Amino acid sequence: MATTQQGILDLLSPYPPGWGGVLLAGAVSTVAISACAFAVGVLLGTGGALGKLSGNRVLRLLLDLYTTVIRAVPELILIVGLYYAGTDGLNRLLAALELPPIDVNGFVAAVAVLGFVQGAYMTEVLRGAILAIPTGQIEAAKAFGMRPALRFRRVLLPALLPNALPGLANLWMSITKDSALVAVVGYQELALATRLAGASTKHYFVFFLASAFLYLAITLVSNVAFKLIEGRVRRGQPRLA
């Protein structure tokens, strides 16, 4: 029973043989995956929302299919399915172009898959936020002769952000937690790092509790950050009750 003599602090120390460093590195890669996927999601979501509101029938039908299917299927199935389908499809495409197959980087695959899933949720959040903008404001911008890009930057974006931020904050929280699912396809982020640490020391409880608190810390810090951002984009608006 030599291991029980070993203190919990030794196990969690950031220097080997402690596993704290591995956990922290995992946490950093969790945040990195989440942030990149969130960014991809925002891009897809903006495109999706504008596309859905553009009035093009075919485009709208396709986007409806995208958001409905992605939001109806369990995340784990999507991540595993897209992970294999994505890498497999890419290599088939390369084979068709007579290029050698490549080994897709785990980080890129994770970001692409999570971002694609986030994009569907983001589309709905942003579409709602855009719809909540009084039409008069957009018409006024049109009447001033603003081009679509300028209109988006000066009128649409500042007006939609206060509406969209609570939804975006929710999505950020859910992606930091959903990113744990890429552990299942074998990319080492916090969840998988924890399992490794637990498996090699047999102190599963300590490590999972530690990583739970790391996730909690990420959530709580993001909460504060989003409060600050919301205060910033809502400046000049009447306070909500």
Added chain:
Amino acid sequence: MSFTWISSYWPLLLTGAWQTVSLLVISVAFGFVIAVGLAFAQVSGGRLTRLLARGYCTFFRGTPLLIQLWLLYYGVGSLLPMVPGIRQSLFWPILREGFFFAAVSFTLNYAAYEAEVLRGALLAVPKGELEAGQAFGLSPWKLIRRIWLPRAIRIALPTIAGEIVMQLKATPLAFTVTVMDLYAVASKVRQDTLLVYEPLLVVTLFYLALTAVIARVFRGLEAQVPVRR
């Protein structure tokens, strides 16, 4: 695309579907009961119970379900056999199964999310209705049972339907702790037959169907009470 494997795997698919549905039903049923307690603790409890309930919700909503599941299965699961006499006890055959840990962690997780929904709904019940109940001399317990809780549940119904669908979509995680649920069956088919997409597709259709059933049931429930809009 080939679906010939279904003819030999359908019994397994059915047991998988059964496991998925029972995980969902167990976690929603028990989770809801816990959630009612947590919600009332946050709305009308004393300082300490309020703090505890808030802490519970923050912890379970702030950490991934996968981590909670693994914390229970690997963490608590490795500590359990140290309890003296537990291996001889009546419950050991249940306690050593992955299904038990999956059910417990899903229940605890669902309770946290549902408590948050119910808390909002409890606060949304018009004050006048509660005061009317008090004026009629209802005891606090009766007030909760006859007015406060039923009204809050009605208010929360659409959100509860959403939460249950979310819970359904979380159940495939159970396959990581050796539960033979629907998703696990799909990955077994993949290992046996090297077909990647077909089993996932079939399983997905089942989840979609179940989502549709849940939505339909809740639409029926909501229609029970006429609402003036």
